[in-house]
Amino acid sequence: MVRFILFSAFFLILYYVIKGFLKSLKSRKVLKTGSKQAGKQPPIIDVLVQDPVCGVYCPKKDALTLNWRGKTYYFCSDKCRNEFRDQKK
Ligand SMILES: [Zn+2]
Structure with missing residues (x-):
């Protein structure tokens, strides 16, 4: 026991x-x-992604995305996304 x-x-x-x-x-x-x-990056709770067009950091959940050559890019606005798309043409 x-x-x-x-x-x-x-x-x-x-x-x-x-x-x-x-x-x-x-x-x-x-x-x-x-x-x-x-x-x-500054300590913010959400994951931040950088917009390659204007360089602004925005929360990943609010960012617009674009897949280009197998890579995902994040944008602050539709305008930036279109600009990026035009540049890559
Ligand atoms: Zn932007």
Whole structure:
């Protein structure tokens, strides 16, 4: 009986150690990406994309997209997208 309690206690500790380890791995990943973004762009919650025409940064979810030669480009407005399209003709 004592053995069983020791065993379950051991597994409980092992469980918490693994859980903590995974947590630290996750937080390290978040820190890495966070510092990367902070170095390049101002810290804004949404992902920012740069308009190649006017150079303005806008949220990815609000940006207009255009696929050109397998690459996706993001634009602040329809006007910029048309201008880009005309340039690539
Ligand atoms: Zn623009």
